[in-house]
Amino acid sequence: MKILFVHNYPATFTRIDKEILNSRHTVRELYVRHTCPWQLLLATVAAIRGVFWCDLVFAWFGAFHALLPFLLAKLLRKPCVVVASGYDVANEPTIQYGNMRPGLRRWIGKWVFQLADRVLPVSQFTACETATNAGVAQRKIWVIPHGVSMPDNSILDEDAHRQPFILTVGGISELNLERKGLLNFARLAALFPDHIFLIIGPIQEINALRRLQEIAPSNLFIPGALAYDELRRFMQTVSVYVQLSHYESFCMALAEAMLAGCIPVVVNRGALPEVVGDAGFVVPYNDLQQIAQALQKALASDSCARKRASQRIARNFSLEARAESLLEVLAKIER
Known part of the structure; x- marks a missing residue:
């Protein structure tokens, strides 16, 4: 299967998931940066090409960067999967954090989650946030926790160097x-x-x-x-x-x-x-x-x-x- 992998943050967890998907499928990465107009234009062109090329769109975070690829995918009857984690489903007004606070970002985020065929929260807590704040139906939610790779010396025998x-x-x-x-x-x-x-x-x-x-x-x-x-x-x-x-x-x-x-x-x-x-x-x-x-x-x-x-x-x-x-x-x- 050909997968368009969409994200807006080159973190360790996005790299890990890209490598997982690439182990079984053909993956094309779309890193969406929109700090200036020309970056957004390039991302738009890449999104159009990528959605026509792929069989499935996989996005990290249900936010603005996933909206266009998901809209195009739905028009072409292609499935969409999004990982929910943190700011995209949070509503924390006391610290001014989270896209689910009232405003345009909330509207965009909810739209992305509604377009998704599967929503993959990284914890049970995030699953509750996804359902409560983003209004995602339980039938679409599948909790998949983060995965941590085991180091070579993972067995702890003593505290000599602690x-x-x-x-x-x-x-x-x-x-x-x-x-x-x-x-x-x-x-x-x-x-x-x-x-x-x-x-x-x-x-x-x-x-x-x-x-x-x-x-x-x-x-x-x-x-x-x-x-x-x-x-x-x-x-x-x-x-x-x-x-x-x-x-x-x-x-x-x-x-x-x-x-x-x-x-x-x-x-x-x-x-x-x-x-x-x-x-x-x-x-x-x-x-x-x-x-x-x-x-x-x-x-x-x-x-x-x-x-x-x-x-x-x-x-x-x-x-x-x-x-x-x-x-x-x-x-x-x-x-």
Whole structure:
């Protein structure tokens, strides 16, 4: 089958899905950028050519970039599949996040989801958002969680190289100060002056970095972004991974950190409890006292707890399971 793979963000998860689809089908990528008119024009021409060429349109995120390919595909009676994840189904006015807030983006997003033959949320939480906020019928929804690839040294036998570091991952932006809980992470660091806290991620907005630095204690380090493989290797040396987000549709960094043997401490928002399960600590959102207590327990965890966290991800969120489910969905549509 020939697949037009449409996305607006060249992230690790889009690359992974493209590789999965390419293992069984012929895939043509359409990366839609619309920061200036000529990019939008090129994307429009590529979308028209791509839809005439393909047998199926597969889009990551139900947003503007998928609308034209889906409309053309429906006119030509070709099936459409969309992955729902995060901003495209979110409605979080308190942090000004999500396309399902009132406005043009909501109308476009709902149109995309209605045109889709299958909608593939990345978590049960996102499936609820997809049905509630985007109005997608349950019969069209098929939950396929993110898949995390197993590193070569995934079996954790000892903590010989484990450092008492506390890590969180997120780009430094005004939105992420609240959405990713970076401000609360800085406040948490002030309660543990003898431990090293790190925020790893690209510095996207200087003003956000300055706001963070204003409250950051001396034991909080913000080194910027790391390459994907370098970050995953670093996670194998970290004791605890903390995620204090206001909103998460899944959180790949959390799953990757757990797989690497980090003890997770997360808040009870979004899909974070769904990922952690009983292999870590889930505490109330914005309750810094309970977060600190959980962190203290996490720092005292032994290698058995690390293995339990790693095994949960390997068992429930493997890359092989995602690949099998994605290909199964396409096979059913192809028939």
